[in-house]
Structure formats: C-alpha cells, structure tokens
Amino acid sequence: MEMIENPTKEANFGFRRVPLDHKQGLVDDVFRTVARRYDLMNDLMSGGLHRAWKAALVTAVNPPKSGRAFRLLDVAGGTGDIAFRVLEAGGSGTRATILDINGEMLAVGRERALRRGLDTAVTFIEANAETLPLPDRSFDAYTIAFGIRNVPRMDVALREAHRVLRPGGHFLCLEFSSVDVPALEALYDFYSFNVIPALGRAVAGDAESYRYLVESIRNFPRPQAFAAMLREAGFARVSFTPMTGGIVALHSGWRL
Numbered sequence: 001m002e003m004i005e006n007p008t009k010e011a012n013f014g015f016r017r018v019p020l021d022h023k024q025g026l027v028d029d030v031f032r033t034v035a036r037r038y039d040l041m042n043d044l045m046s047g048g049l050h051r052a053w054k055a056a057l058v059t060a061v062n063p064p065k066s067g068r069a070f071r072l073l074d075v076a077g078g079t080g081d082i083a084f085r086v087l088e089a090g091g092s093g094t095r096a097t098i099l100d101i102n103g104e105m106l107a108v109g110r111e112r113a114l115r116r117g118l119d120t121a122v123t124f125i126e127a128n129a130e131t132l133p134l135p136d137r138s139f140d141a142y143t144i145a146f147g148i149r150n151v152p153r154m155d156v157a158l159r160e161a162h163r164v165l166r167p168g169g170h171f172l173c174l175e176f177s178s179v180d181v182p183a184l185e186a187l188y189d190f191y192s193f194n195v196i197p198a199l200g201r202a203v204a205g206d207a208e209s210y211r212y213l214v215e216s217i218r219n220f221p222r223p224q225a226f227a228a229m230l231r232e233a234g235f236a237r238v239s240f241t242p243m244t245g246g247i248v249a250l251h252s253g254w255r256l
C-alpha cells in the first residue's frame, strides 16, 4: 500500500509554523546568507562567550593526547570551529569529520583548515544529519554544537548519531537552553530580540536570518525534555550541564 505523508505535519521555523518538509530549505537559506560573516557574528553576538562554551565541549570530548586513534564526527560542523579545537587538543591520532548540509559553510571551513594546517587531519562531508552517509559504529565521539535545533527531525538525527557511534562512544551536544536566573531573563530577552537582529543588520546586512536564529532558540525543548529524547534514541547515562545561567547547556550521552 502506498504511504501518504501526513499533510498536517509541521515544524517550527523561528516563531512561524511551516510544513515539516519546508523547514530545511528555509534553514539552508539562512546559513547560505550568513556563512561569510558567521565566525565574526558569533564573537559579536555572544561577546566571545561561545569560545568558553566550545572549550567546555572540547574538554568533555577529551581526545587522547597520545598517538592513539580517535575519530570525531562533528555534525552541523559549519565552519569547523569544534573540529579544529578537538584536533588542536588531541594527539597525532586524532581525526575529524566535519559534516554539514550547507556547502557555503563548509567552504569557509575548508579555507580555515588550510590556514591552520589542519587540512590533512580533517574530512568534509556535505550531508544531512538525518541520513548520515557513514557506516555503523565508526566514531569515538559525535558532537553537534548549535546545530540540532535547526534539524527538522531531531529524533531521526539522534538515532543516526547513536548508529554511527561505536559502543562506548560519546554523544555531546551544545545548544541554547532555558535561562533559569530571573534577573538575567529580561536582559537576555531584550538582547536577543533587539540587539542581535540589529547587529545582524549592521554587520551582515541581514536582520531576518538573525531573528530566525533567536526565535529558534526559544523553541528548543527544555533540557529535561531533550534529555528524554536522547534516552529515546538509545543513549545511556544521559546528563546535561547548564552554563552561563542556563543560556547554554552541554548535553551528554553514551552508546553502551
């Protein structure tokens, strides 16, 4: 019998509801637009804080300092920030695969890898987190930083993450979370909905893309709910660590 896709299936694109199958195209437009200014905007928007959040992720990945083989898959890896940091923290046996659906973001990543002399340790793959073109049980660690909220079918991407990790492999996700300090909340709201789109307009000539990024943060599940999704995907010893008053959380799970 022919399966007919449920026409009422929808996803959040910022604060808009869009057909599930349209979300990825809209997300791709955003990152195509921001690719060349992405790294500069990260520093400006977060006041440099993203560096500390990413450092915490790299510490949790904990690549071996020795020459022991260690394979990282960095999904939604964009311009390569996480993978480069892991390679620089690890020993000579550390290798990274950067996977992203957006060729423009990867192109910036390739240029950065060359400049840093890391091009021989890194492989770039243009693909969707929902359908990883990679064998089962092939990575020691899977990272996704500020990426999962852009993926239309998060549950599918999480199952794929579990599939490609070896038993004993570590899943780590850095994502915006729920601010849990009342005094910070009003300030954070003002900053998110006023300052960030204005920065986007001034620096990248594009307020709309940055409005989407802010709105998508607010739609992301609360950390407890995301932890439940990780368990549902098969991960064990699931935990999360809020950082900077809950602006960001580092989620962790293991394939046993």
Ligand code: SAM
Residues within 6 Å of the ligand: 024, 027, 028, 031, 075, 076, 077, 078, 079, 080, 081, 082, 099, 100, 101, 102, 105, 127, 128, 129, 130, 144, 145, 146, 147, 150, 151, 152
């Ligand atoms: N991880 C990088 C960092 O922390 O700087 C980049 C994060 S950027 C906010 C989000 C990335 O997710 C973009 O590069 C975008 O192209 C990618 N992305 C969105 N949907 C995706 C999907 N379905 N599969 C893989 N990557 C996706």
